[in-house]
Amino acid sequence: MLMYVICLSALSAQPWRELPANNQDNLDFVKFYNPRKENVKHLRILLHGPAGAAKSCFINSVDSILQERSTGRALTDAISGSSFTQKYKTYKFEKNPGSFYSFVFNDVMGFEKHANRGVRVEDIKLVLKGHVTEGYKFDPEHLLTEDNPGYKTAPTVEDRVHVVVSVVPAGSVSLITEDVVRKMRDVRLAASEMGIPQLAILTKVDEACPEVKANIKHIYKSKYLKEQVEKFHLLLGIPLNCIFLVKNYDKEFKTDDDISAPILLALKQMIYYGEDYLNSL
Template sequence: MRRLWKAVAPDFLGGGSSRPPPAPPAPPDPYLSQPWRNVKENYQENLAFVKSYQPRNQDVKHLRILLHGPVGSGKSSFFNSVDSVLKGRVTGRAASDAISGSSYTKKYTAHKIHKDAGSFYSVIFNDIMGFEQNTNTAVDVEDVKLAMRGHMPDGYQFNPVAQLQETDRDYISSPTLEDRVHVLVCVIPVDSVSLISDEVVMKMREVRLAAAELGIPQLAILTKVDDACPQAKEHIKETYRIKYLKEQVDKFSMLLGLPLNCIFLVKNYSSETKTNDDMNALILTALRQMINFGDDFLNDLETAELNLE
């Protein structure tokens, strides 16, 4: 009796003679078959290089890197991350702001990294807020240009409604090469790339052009890869294999006209209490390129001066 029922059971009851329903299509693979950048390969060499780096150009003691980008994009955290990588433990020197948007870096501050008691590494970071549409927290493109040329004094208090003027008391009228910016780095959370307004893109391009006119190399770091996709959060070492992240890099490259070898993916130290090689490798790869480009810039200047003599 039971056998008869099975034989005549319609498909939807899952009768023995009916075919199994087709399997749902497999979800698209979120990974590329190969990473598009290998960050682990030169890890120890990059670390040793950064630790021992000194500018070849004898006119400067420090390479000055200017980080610019929106409030909360991870500028202070990137400086802290570099500090952590070099010290081998998580530090929190530059106040990073957990309540982004409500307060922001109001001062132009040079951050040095301690090596031993009394000595510093040869890289200095300055940071400057980005070009948000909310004018209360935005910096003027002219201020960034003045900072790049070395006219902005350390500790300068930004004023969103009035830019730095030549007549200001602490305006540096004859900047030395040391005062100038040697590398410009744009800092943007990777998941904001698609949200950047046309107006902000225009301002970013304007700064990029100004940097190019001064011969200053420009790079970008796309931060918070862990916030942007679950794969990166779980396996940070796969960062350069994740399709979504590569797409954002491509998009950003197109927006700004910045080549791919100038764009880096980073996760900053934010919630971790210990450093780890996978995060260090991402940070070091970006930093190594900043130093290479900046050092080339300084060296080219020196060569140009020698040729003029």
Template structure:
């Protein structure tokens, strides 16, 4: 593996090293990272050396993808909540700006319809948030405009300081207190006297599954304040006994081997290390963290792409159904 790097060995704490990478292959840092890199939460110096000594691909995938995507697709299309008080299963996507939350919703609908969908407006890579309102997205399951029995809520991304969605608004959304169409105001949480504050949320209004969405291309350099906000939201969801999952997107941009062949998604040593390190940062169980490449440049769907989107989606539905069962009492 060829690399050119310069290492700055200033150590402010025992677990903190700062490194500048000029060029690197998939076995280490993603090739598009060319800046100072703080690995405070990512395993320190030993992890850096570990990346250098390991091959880019494993001989066998460390997680198997389902062989029959049609079987999962039928399950997703036919799913209905068993709890009579819930007309649908509500999944909240949250995470840093530009992580691919809206693109994941489009990708899910593309898989279900069997054609590329663009229901949710998305923006190219940007430092500012494209989503500004709290909105529910229903997934069409056929061209007759019938819907699946699960919905997604997309919201403004997390940013440092008082930028992005207020952490308090995320907690209110979990409990169903934010009404449809509310426009988020960075640095100013929704107040109880606001007309968009739902004082008496039903089970349908509440979130049933919390999904963190993070980008593989920026996860190593994610801002500390954003990590802390995600941790606080996770703690609130845990207090509500709400199931939580994570999807790591843009995996093809982070690993050239996955860009060559999507089937390498769970063979990549770099992505495997990324999953393990994110598990250490937020405490999300390893079997609740999934790698995803959203539909972006493709003009047609394919089984190879569909299956790696369907796997986490099925898990969201199963976990959410378990949560709704617990609300029957």
């Protein structure tokens, strides 16, 4: 009985953020979304953050929800300790053979504390402006320049990033090095200068909080996870209502409504913010 009381003390009586009782509305919004901006077919969402933050796994999780099965197109690695993503890659999500949903994710090499490792902030700034070509391999020791084949000289509105999402493991917020925080902050400031909205997701909530691991429905009742959201808010300055918690599909073989709900909530807000930016251009 004592252990039961201790576990309950880590949870608030009421969630500090409400999840929808039914996923269908959010799922329908995502599935039927189309940019209103003329000549733009896809809203572009850039994921960035420290190496190992589960950016690629989040992409797979969105794909799994849309395909209603486990997927793994974005390759991940759990043991390297450094960024597994090396190239600039766009992920589209197939709706029907030959047609795709109207948003895409871009995955990039992760930030690392060493100067000669991980993606460079200057390269991310070029990504924001649409100057990086598909498949460009990031070089931590050399910046992308205009004379490089990987440089796109005349990007379109669709090539540009429309919303920036910082990705960090929930249990590692206090462990992010000053160098990585500075790099993420630099990206945030660069995006702000361009008017690009920014959100954040804290991943791996089940690894960070035992109560949430036992029941994912407690995700927005966890006092510990709320503290991590507040800490991350202070680190980067991203508003609290723009920071979301998710558990990715990394062990499951089929989708689950309770796991999908926080992912869809975050994704819907990414699309909302990106659409607002597109319409302001």
